[in-house]
Amino acid sequence: MPKPSIDVRYVAKLARIALTDDEVATYGEQLSNLLDHVAALQRLPTEQVAPTALVIPARNVERDDFLRPSLDRDVVLSAAPQVVGAYFRVPRIIAEAE
Amino acid sequence: MLDATAVRLAAAVRSREISALEIAEAMLVRVEERNEALGAYLTVAGDAAREQARRVDERVAAGEALPLAGVPLAVKDNMCLTGTRTTCASKILANWVAPYTATAVARCLDAGAVPIGKANLDEFAMGSSCENSALLVTRNPWDLSRVPGGSSGGSVSAVSGGIATIGLGSDTGGSIREPAAFCGVVGFKPTYGRVSRYGLIAFASSLDQIGPIAKTVEDASVVYDAIAGKDPFDATSVDRPVEATAGYLREDLSGVRIGIVREFGLGELDPDVRLAYETAYRDLERLGAELVEVSLPTADYGVATYYLIAPAECSSNLARFDGVRYGLRVDGADVGAMYEATRSAGFGPEVKRRILIGTHALSSGYYDAYYVRAQKARTLIAGDFARAFARCDAIACPAAASAAFRFNAKSDPYSMYLMDYYTIPMSLAGLPSLSVPCGYVTPDGSAGPLPLGLELTTPLFTERTLLGLAHAYERGTLHAQRHAPPEIPAAASIGGAA
Numbered sequence: 001m002p003k004p005s006i007d008v009r010y011v012a013k014l015a016r017i018a019l020t021d022d023e024v025a026t027y028g029e030q031l032s033n034l035l036d037h038v039a040a041l042q043r044l045p046t047e048q049v050a051p052t053a054l055v056i057p058a059r060n061v062e063r064d065d066f067l068r069p070s071l072d073r074d075v076v077l078s079a080a081p082q083v084v085g086a087y088f089r090v091p092r093i094i095a096e097a098e
Numbered sequence: 099m100l101d102a103t104a105v106r107l108a109a110a111v112r113s114r115e116i117s118a119l120e121i122a123e124a125m126l127v128r129v130e131e132r133n134e135a136l137g138a139y140l141t142v143a144g145d146a147a148r149e150q151a152r153r154v155d156e157r158v159a160a161g162e163a164l165p166l167a168g169v170p171l172a173v174k175d176n177m178c179l180t181g182t183r184t185t186c187a188s189k190i191l192a193n194w195v196a197p198y199t200a201t202a203v204a205r206c207l208d209a210g211a212v213p214i215g216k217a218n219l220d221e222f223a224m225g226s227s228c229e230n231s232a233l234l235v236t237r238n239p240w241d242l243s244r245v246p247g248g249s250s251g252g253s254v255s256a257v258s259g260g261i262a263t264i265g266l267g268s269d270t271g272g273s274i275r276e277p278a279a280f281c282g283v284v285g286f287k288p289t290y291g292r293v294s295r296y297g298l299i300a301f302a303s304s305l306d307q308i309g310p311i312a313k314t315v316e317d318a319s320v321v322y323d324a325i326a327g328k329d330p331f332d333a334t335s336v337d338r339p340v341e342a343t344a345g346y347l348r349e350d351l352s353g354v355r356i357g358i359v360r361e362f363g364l365g366e367l368d369p370d371v372r373l374a375y376e377t378a379y380r381d382l383e384r385l386g387a388e389l390v391e392v393s394l395p396t397a398d399y400g401v402a403t404y405y406l407i408a409p410a411e412c413s414s415n416l417a418r419f420d421g422v423r424y425g426l427r428v429d430g431a432d433v434g435a436m437y438e439a440t441r442s443a444g445f446g447p448e449v450k451r452r453i454l455i456g457t458h459a460l461s462s463g464y465y466d467a468y469y470v471r472a473q474k475a476r477t478l479i480a481g482d483f484a485r486a487f488a489r490c491d492a493i494a495c496p497a498a499a500s501a502a503f504r505f506n507a508k509s510d511p512y513s514m515y516l517m518d519y520y521t522i523p524m525s526l527a528g529l530p531s532l533s534v535p536c537g538y539v540t541p542d543g544s545a546g547p548l549p550l551g552l553e554l555t556t557p558l559f560t561e562r563t564l565l566g567l568a569h570a571y572e573r574g575t576l577h578a579q580r581h582a583p584p585e586i587p588a589a590a591s592i593g594g595a596a
Binding site for chain 2: 006008011012014015016017018019023027030031033034035037038040041042044046049050051052053054055056058061063071072075076079080081082088090091092093
């Protein structure tokens with residue numbers, strides 16, 4: 001396990017969260033502290049251990065392919081911040097050439 | 099009548115002694131009186147309650163034997179109920195109205211329960227005190243200057259404070275059991291996969307489980323029987339027959355071996371808390387159980403394991419809140435700026451912390467060192483329980499290391515995380531686990547007694563055993579009948595909170 005350190009600014013960018021300088025400092029300290037605690041896991045002998053993703057016996061589930069009613073489109077769209085006709089409206093995705 | 103158990107209320111409605119609508123109206127009046135002080139409900143669902151109560155009365159009149167006929171229900175506000183606001187106590191969903199109903203909620207309604215309102219929680223169920231709600235302060239009915247616990251603090255405060263008879267909570271690392279202990283009620287997390295998560299807004303998908311909050315083990319058992327079972331809308335809901343529990347509650351513990359965990363010694367607890375748990379263990383013995391020492395050598399790593407796995411899954415699940423399809427949007431020059439502005443304004447500090455740590459744990463170069471290692475630790479913890487259960491039928495331990503604490507007492511995030519020390523290992527192993535009232539302490543400066551909870555845990559899919567044992571303990575000790583929370587003031591003139 002690496003020495004506990006976290007580049008909060010970089011991680012926040014990956015997580016699509018903008019942070020102020022104060023937040024970077026506060027979260028940086030708190031999360032480094034947490035990573036110090038989780039570093040204890042290095043003491044466990046895990047080389048020969050399989051990881052557990054789900055604790056109950058599970059297998060892929062398939063269902064019959066049939067039509068069934070889904071949510072009404074207008075109801076779904078009514079929850080959206082902005083719509084145009086039958087579509088979600090979002091800000092510009094591709095920047096104009098400078 | 100409003101303070102009766104669910105079993106008693108439903109029987110009264112079925113026998114037409116009282117109507118579901120009369121109960122609902124009376125409960126809504128009481129909510130009006132008490133919710134200002136308790137802050138249990140984010141949304142009071144008066145119209146939905148009356149409509150459902152009328153439907154229940156019609157079904158009762160038609161001869162249906164509904165197990166929860168007319169029973170007032172508090173629904174944690176991370177579960178959908180068609181036409182009601184479902185906020186997750188987050189600014190990012192503050193005005194979102196659910197277009198469908200969660201399966202567990204629908205099954206409660208089908209059994210005759212009446213939804214009184216949507217109950218407060220730590221934002222997105224991340225917290226152990228309910229203080230992380232971005233929308234409302236919820237108080238502990240036993241002492242309004244103290245937290246109700248979390249994250250299901252609103253549902254638990256409502257049941258304890260007499261403004262719901264039963265509640266639905268969700269438990270990821272202790273979010274039903276710890277608040278139930280703090281508020282002197284029964285809180286039950288079934289085996290992972292036993293109850294459908296459809297319509298539960300996801301936090302950590304491999305851990306989240308819905309379960310009942312109730313005044314008695316028997317009430318919890320009736321709710322569990324109503325909500326358990328396979329649901330085609332949740333592929334992780336387990337397709338195996340559900341054993342009914344309500345008709346199988348025990349009155350004694352003879353022949354039962356109960357494991358006391360060596361690593362969970364009571365030595366570090368406050369003396370009065372320690373005494374209460376020692377008494378609880380002796381009570382188990384007095385009721386006929388044989389106590390055996392068991393070892394969970396890796397349980398001490400539970401908190402560290404959990405705070406990698408749960409945030410990793412949270413960072414993935416909460417990626418869907420992007421300002422496009424639902425919830426808050428804060429405009430930006432381009433779509434990326436909009437995402438960042440929306441998420442920065444919409445999520446509170448604890449949610450951001452968990453998204454950040456989870457993103458870090460899953461990021462390139464760290465994935466094996468953090469996430470995979472935590473998943474391996476999870477294997478070891480589950481293995482510890484399997485070995486322990488070869489020697490005992492159930493494990494008993496504290497549900498929390500203390501009684502409810504005051505607001506703002508845990509300002510360091512890690513000290514809050516440690517509140518789930520006794521509940522996290524069971525969650526990581528997916529086990530059925532509950533908290534039942536086991537005694538009271540009166541800390542310095544507290545106006546009156548504060549409840550403690552005994553946590554009981556059994557092997558996967560043995561809900562019948564677990565509820566049976568808990569019922570025997572409850573009947574043999576009657577802790578919940580010895581004390582009641584003080585009268586809730588009708589108006590809020592309460593200090594102590596943020």
